[in-house]
Amino acid sequence: MTVDTMNLQRATVTGTGLCFDAMDGLSRALRDGCFLLALPAGFDPGPGITLCREFHHAPDEGPATTRAYRGFKDVPGVYFDREHFQTEHVLIDGPRRTRYFPRELLAMADQMGDLTLLVLREAMTELGIAPALWSEITGGAVDGLGTHWFAANHYRPERAKPGCAPHKDTGFVTVLYNEEPGLEAFVDGAWMPVDPVPGHFVVNFGGAFELLTASLGRPVRAILHQVRQCAPVPGAADRFSFAAFANPPATGDLYQVSGNGSAAPVRSSEDFLREFNAQTWSDRHADFGIAKAIGASGGVTS
Numbered sequence: 001m002t003v004d005t006m007n008l009q010r011a012t013v014t015g016t017g018l019c020f021d022a023m024d025g026l027s028r029a030l031r032d033g034c035f036l037l038a039l040p041a042g043f044d045p046g047p048g049i050t051l052c053r054e055f056h057h058a059p060d061e062g063p064a065t066t067r068a069y070r071g072f073k074d075v076p077g078v079y080f081d082r083e084h085f086q087t088e089h090v091l092i093d094g095p096r097r098t099r100y101f102p103r104e105l106l107a108m109a110d111q112m113g114d115l116t117l118l119v120l121r122e123a124m125t126e127l128g129i130a131p132a133l134w135s136e137i138t139g140g141a142v143d144g145l146g147t148h149w150f151a152a153n154h155y156r157p158e159r160a161k162p163g164c165a166p167h168k169d170t171g172f173v174t175v176l177y178n179e180e181p182g183l184e185a186f187v188d189g190a191w192m193p194v195d196p197v198p199g200h201f202v203v204n205f206g207g208a209f210e211l212l213t214a215s216l217g218r219p220v221r222a223i224l225h226q227v228r229q230c231a232p233v234p235g236a237a238d239r240f241s242f243a244a245f246a247n248p249p250a251t252g253d254l255y256q257v258s259g260n261g262s263a264a265p266v267r268s269s270e271d272f273l274r275e276f277n278a279q280t281w282s283d284r285h286a287d288f289g290i291a292k293a294i295g296a297s298g299g300v301t302s
Contacts, residue, residue: 005193006185009035010200013115018122026126033223034185034204036197037115037175045177047105051152052240055079055090068102075100086230087164089153097150109150112201112244116173117142119203120246123173127216129257137212137255137263139248141172147247155182155230155239163227163239169206170276171247176202178241186224194225207276208248211266215258 009025009032011018018037020026029035039045054062054069056079061070072090073079078100081088094113097106120142124134134142141148149171155163163182183202184191194202210222230239248254253265254272 005195006032006034006187008032008194008202010038011035012038013040013118017118026122027218029203030123030126030205030218030220033221034194034202036200037119037203039199039201040111040115043111044104044108047102047108048152048177048242049240051090051105052154052242053237055152056088056154069105072100082164085161085164086155086157086159087153087227088156089151091149091151093150094148109244112150112175112177113148113246115175115201115203116148116244116246117144119173119175120209123205123209123220127213127218127220128261129213130261133257133261133263137257138172138246139252139254139269141246141248146249147171147245149245149247150242151245152242153240155227157230157232157238161229163230166224166226167276168210168222168224169204169245170208170273171206171245172209172212173246174204174206174243175245176204176241176243178202178239180230180239182227182230182239183241184226184228186226191226191228206245206247207272208254211254211272212256215256217259 009020009022009029011020011025011029018026020029022028025035050066051069054066055072057070058073059067059071078090078092078096079088080091092100097109101109120138121134124142129137139146166186178196181193181195183194183196185194196202204225205220205222207222209220213219248269250269250273252269254267254269255263256266257263
């Protein structure tokens with residue numbers, strides 16, 4: 001059952017960071033688990049949209065102008081068919097993006113990746129986490145290390161299945177672009193629509209950030225979300241979304257910051273990811289996000 005759409009905080013990118021419409025907007029966003037971020041000036045979502053429309057087609061299907069966006073089903077460790085859901089997606093890390101993405105798509109993905117790091121730094125500043133700890137407690141993610149995923153999602157309405165599984169993203173920050181309704185968040189015991197707002201990303205926080213801040217007076221919330229079943233609409237294009245993720249490495253430790261400002265490891269990244277995979281997807285990709293050929297998992301469908 002769904003109720004009214006979530007009323008999310010709104011922010012814009014400035015020369016020095018983020019500016020929220022409300023004075024306490026970032027604090028409220030951390031509590032809510034997500035917020036809206038205006039697309040920066042000059043950001044063009046076109047390459048991401050083209051990827052979502054094309055990646056699941058063979059290279060010889062469609063016009064030659066989009067050939068570089070097709071054929072990803074044949075790339076091992078990059079294409080995933082979620083057999084119990086409508087979604088299929090490309091999940092690709094930085095080195096593979098450099099190898100497989102056309103220049104304009106790579107530039108767009110890098111722009112979104114930069115936004116995940118901006119949000120991560122702003123959030124840790126807001127929470128009073130000492131910058132000297134940032135690199136260690138994020139596994140280097142705040143410095144551009146860790147695993148920085150890009151995901152392109154295509155929803156197949158001919159499948160009479162849920163859009164995607166209820167889940168929390170596994171990393172620190174997700175920056176999502178979507179244009180069609182379908183995304184829902186679990187709030188106060190009910191699923192609430194998170195409808196798209198033109199000209200805005202949806203930014204949400206993940207499980208690694210929730211764990212990192214669990215002992216603080218203002219812990220970050222990793223919001224539980226899903227995509228409801230997408231019904232076929234004659235003449236309409238299929239639902240899509242794409243996202244960038246800032247995640248810790250697939251191996252190593254996840255940390256927690258205490259109220260006195262110190263930090264300590266609390267569990268392994270690998271155990272965390274395996275638990276996520278088992279609880280969320282229940283499919284054949286047991287090493288999704290863990291195997292060295294893939295990297296670290298992100299909650300990739302929204």
